[in-house]
Amino acid sequence: MNTKSIYKQFYQKLILATSLFITTLSFIFYGYTKATIYEELKESLVSDAQLIYKISKSKDANKTNFNIITHTGITVDLVTIDNLSEISFETFKNGEDHYVELLYPFDIKSKKFIKIVKNINSSREMLTKIFNNLLFLSLGGLILIILYAFTVSKTLLRPILQINKKLSNMNENYLTQIQKDTLPIEFHPLADSINSLTNRIETYVKFKKELFVGAAHELKTPLAVMKLKNEVTLMKKREPEKYQDTLKLTIKQIDDMNKMIGSILDIGRAEGAQFEKPTEIDLVQYMQRKTNDYRMLSAQKKITITFYANVNYYNTLLQVTLLNQIIQNFVQNAIKFTPEEHTIAIRLEKQKDVTTITVTDEGIGIDESIDLFAPFKRVGNESGAGLGLFLAKNAADAMGAKLYLENRKDGKSGCVAKLMLYNNLVCKLS
Template structure:
């Protein structure tokens, strides 16, 4: 499962939390505003009724026909938000505003506020309950005012959300700058770099973790150094007694008469030779694991490869074919000794496990791709993936330590290259191929 970014989670979480709080505060403010608007509108209704009612009483009292309904003329045509009726105790209309609709008013006369489906009403009386005025206001007018108040509160919020998201993201990024630097320092490390990771001003929550990682790296470095030192020292200390013992066995084999004694001496000699080769392989493995695989300056791989192949051809009957690129030089940062160990192990593996009647083909391209190809039966995929493990051999009937490809893999990983095993070989129906892609140095002029 892919892990999510802490920066992303904090940025989105904080922005979402702030947005929800703002929305809650906006809704609460809107409810308060709506309540205050209703109080203001009700107060306006009541105040209007109290102002109009004395004028209406005076107007009706001065009429010749006081019970006759009268429409109040308007100075100019306009839409009225407030309409009113003035009625007597029996409900007869005595006065009304020019745009009043009698159907929206209450049929039963009663003082105070009342609400219908579409209107808010207020009624007041005068002359001991003989005259009533009732004022109506559309509820849609109040809802429109409430909506406008809500939009006035929400519109700034819509503008603040992206600004807060950007601000939160920048704040979190700045706060996690040291954590990101620590991550980059870990990612940039090679497989063999076990030195402490030093990043300044880590957060208090991360600092103990960084210290624990550094302690673990130090313990791992000491353990690996002890293992490599033991391997190298053991192999080195074995060389001298092995060489002396091998010389004595060879002398004994030469001086022994024909018979079982000479046969036993020959077997011992072969066993000592295998042990000497194993000792040499262990020393190579210790060098491959001990670092120092990169040169201070890029090295030209073509003369190094030609020298190793020429050396093997002199000792193995010219079974190795070499193909070089048209380029004059192919540079890479690998150490010459490490490159020699790598090529020798690949060639030795090809000679040992390849078909005896087919030559080994070694080539390098201008893009620093090294190929070592040998004939022989196809290696199954299940076996192919295990050949780079230590002490794993392709064919059990062939003698060997099973360390050649493991040493090659360790060197390849140490220099940042890649190694691929292919069977059948490219362009063939059989055979085995090892490809090593080095990081070519583009500066080919020294």
């Protein structure tokens, strides 16, 4: 496969298109000029013939009447021609000279016509000079076009080469932002997309490393506790209750490890869900239905869950599995940290360019200085693997959405979890 560079393709096409344009324009100009000159010649001869006709009709036609036109290079005569009833205009060549001939009706009945012949060598020479000048200008223009094409090609491709050089030097250990200040405004959306992707890669690499180290630590700790407890228990004979306590501790640690392993497996399933095909749903109806499901989870703690939307329906195209992971994590955390007989509020607000889903609880709040979206970050002393928000963040990134966690600003205790869905290629808002 013979692959050409975009630089060569651009300047070649620019030269070809501009050259064709100039050539076509030159021929059009030359043709228009030629037609104008011949039209003026015809009008001039017709005017002369009309003058002769007028004078000859008022007097007897004689040689003197037909020689009133004394322009240089013009001969006038009265001729008889059959099979002609209207004005005739034609050009011809005699030797090295060029002529134009006009036959103007003088007396149709007697088939007499006024014949005017004019030498047009000067007009032909002028057209030749015009053609030569146009040819010279076209050749000069072609040279300028070639220089212009090379210059413009380099100028227009410079931002692409700059971005390409920046990307080619990147790897997972060296991720930098593309500076938009030196780029034309047309490349700003591309730079924003690349910078956003770079941030996602950087966050992904960082969190993956933390995930592997954290998983090893989280699994190693309960194993060490079980091993130590069992070794101590087996050092001497003990009462059956002591062995039961050790076995119960071992079972509890195994259950915690199973939860941890389940969360890690959820990460793998979530990465697979990133390739889920977006489907169209009524987001308001979907959130109403999920809120009813969440009320079953909150019933044990007598927590009231409310739902509010500023629109009655809203059709949108998104990945439902990923959305469910995010909302479910928000609500489960809210239920976990909200005291009994309190309230959780779920809100959906549709605006022009973004739709926001918030889950507001009445819990203990969060430490905003901690990145809770990193793996194995926990709030308070509640149990859990600390991977829920990490999973939610990955799902939001795959959807092209944004997640935010903050404390309530209305003076009450609690946390606000916010999901912002933007109108982009992945999360398409209708």
